[in-house]
Amino acid sequence: MTTIKASCSDCGNINLMADEVHIRICEDTNAGDLAFRCPTCRVTNVKHLEVRVIDLLVASGVSWSTWRLPLELSEPKPAGNPIDHDDLLAFHDALTDGVTWELALAELDAELGDASSSR
Template sequence: MTTIKATCPGCGEIDLTAEDILLRIGSQTSSNSYGFTCPDCGDFVEKPADDRIVRLLLSGGVMPMLMHIPAEALEPKQGPPIDYDDLLAFHEVLKRDDWLDELMGPHPQ
């Protein structure tokens, strides 16, 4: 089994196995993190994981945990919330044959 070296703030360098490590993959690289319970002091240590660390942990057999945040939730929001009139307008558009073209907007080219 692969030994993975990690650093505990209190104990210094420690040896872990892939099962000891919790690797969280977020929707953005900056939200990736890994954590482990230090075998020496029992503290839970959590640190950000950059691309290099993620690759290292994956190659060591750590199973990633995907944190599902829908991309829509991270989009900047503009304008007022959808109301009943918007829904009605949408309903009207769907009755037409070219509703998909209407929704997709002008084609590039």
């Protein structure tokens, strides 16, 4: 069976068997990482791999799996600045001043009335 030389963050250089490591490959970036638990100190290590090393390890029988980046990363970002503490205070004031909320509801009713009459 293939022996894999790796480096533990605590113990330094160690030798592992192919069934003691696992490769995770990102389908979106083709980046790959090697994950293993050190047989001496039991610390889990994750090391970035070059594509040619991934190919060699997979050909040697190392198990692998793929994953994808979260879909939220590809969502369009809203325009404008992020909401800050002052925006929250202004929103709270608008909800509790007894006037702004009623005006907003009246405007919404007017818009919905316009929308329903145009159908």
